[in-house]
Amino acid sequence: MLLQGQRFVVTGIASKLSIAWAIAEALHREGASLILTYPNDKIKKRVDMAAEHFEADLVLECDVASDESIKACFEQVTAHWGDGINGVIHAIGFAPMDQLDGDFTSATTREGSQIAHDISSYSFVALAKEARELLAMRHGSMLTLTYEGSISVLPNYNVMGMAKASLEASVRYLATSMGGEGIRVNAISAGPIRTLAASGIKSFRKMLDISEKIAPLQRNITQMEVGNAALFLLSPWASGITGEIMFVDAGFNTVAISEQLMMMDAVTPNQK
Ligand code: NAD
Ligand code: 0WE
Numbered sequence: 140m141l142l143q144g145q146r147f148v149v150t151g152i153a154s155k156l157s158i159a160w161a162i163a164e165a166l167h168r169e170g171a172s173l174i175l176t177y178p179n180d181k182i183k184k185r186v187d188m189a190a191e192h193f194e195a196d197l198v199l200e201c202d203v204a205s206d207e208s209i210k211a212c213f214e215q216v217t218a219h220w221g222d223g224i225n226g227v228i229h230a231i232g233f234a235p236m237d238q239l240d241g242d243f244t245s246a247t248t249r250e251g252s253q254i255a256h257d258i259s260s261y262s263f264v265a266l267a268k269e270a271r272e273l274l275a276m277r278h279g280s281m282l283t284l285t286y287e288g289s290i291s292v293l294p295n296y297n298v299m300g301m302a303k304a305s306l307e308a309s310v311r312y313l314a315t316s317m318g319g320e321g322i323r324v325n326a327i328s329a330g331p332i333r334t335l336a337a338s339g340i341k342s343f344r345k346m347l348d349i350s351e352k353i354a355p356l357q358r359n360i361t362q363m364e365v366g367n368a369a370l371f372l373l374s375p376w377a378s379g380i381t382g383e384i385m386f387v388d389a390g391f392n393t394v395a396i397s398e399q400l401m402m403m404d405a406v407t408p409n410q411k
Contacts, residue, residue: 140170151230161366203262223276278321314382330388355390
């Protein structure tokens with residue numbers, strides 16, 4: 140087992156569909172010990188269930204909107220694993236729903252932008268501050284989840300695109316800042332997956348349909364494929380990789396105009 144004796148703190152489990160669930164699954168499969176976190180009492184029950192499934196050591200509150208909550212969480216991590224941790228997984232993203240619907244310029248507000256950046260981007264740095272000492276003891280690493288909307292425009296992703304661009308920049312700055320302590324920092328840019336964070340997004344179904352038409356693999360990706368890529372980045376096999384944004388998107392990001400798009404009637408009527 141690749142990660143026998145290794146220890147990871149996993150944030151962002153909200154259901155069995157969560158990307159964080161699949162990452163925990165891969166880590167657990169390889170023998171790692173886990174601490175799982177939840178943001179509030181509403182989600183706690185779900186994470187308790189996950190903790191049972193993954194034989195997790197502890198379940199801790201960690202609301203990334205609060206410095207006190209993050210601090211208290213890592214005090215408990217330190218009390219349990221005082222001689223270090225091997226990794227922290229950040230699988231958290233949030234913007235108020237009204238920000239993710241319609242014309243970017245009209246939909247985006249100061250408050251919506253602040254919340255999106257606070258919860259989806261700054262929180263990664265906030266976790267790094269508290270995890271740093273424990274990670275340094277074992278030359279551990281951090282991993283976050285991002286999306287293509289940081290680089291290219293996708294309908295309705297809006298202010299989350301700004302927040303993900305900021306998150307990706309933080310990966311590079313954190314990697315440089317903590318590299319001297321042997322701490323690596325990476326991200327996975329995942330293709331669209333139906334999770335709680337995708338539910339309620341208008342036209343998400345359509346996003347999935349179009350993605351599978353454009354992507355070189357001609358299909359969408361699964362949570363398990365993200366879990367396995369995460370396992371690699373968090374493992375000793377990736378000891379030379381830091382500051383990296385790795386795409387797990389069936390190749391979608393590499394294509395500008397696909398053969399499929401050339402043949403779509405709405406785009407090129409009467410001239411196939
Ligand atoms: P999800 O809804 O299962 O996970 C989102 C998590 O964020 C939830 O567990 C939620 O509890 C947590 N969260 C929200 N506010 C929080 C707070 N204040 N403190 C602590 N946790 C908080 O959805 P998911 O798709 O698994 O999302 C995980 C990550 O993957 C997100 O960063 C998301 O942007 C990213 N991502 C998702 C997709 C996709 O299509 N689903 C694609 C690429 C990247
Ligand atoms: O990063 C994400 C999820 C972003 C997200 C989703 C929600 C829904 C519930 C952030 N905040 C909220 N707030 C809520 O209240 N993804 C990559 C998935 C996603 O979200 C989209 C997408 C895709 C893909 C939004 C619009 C268009 C495409």
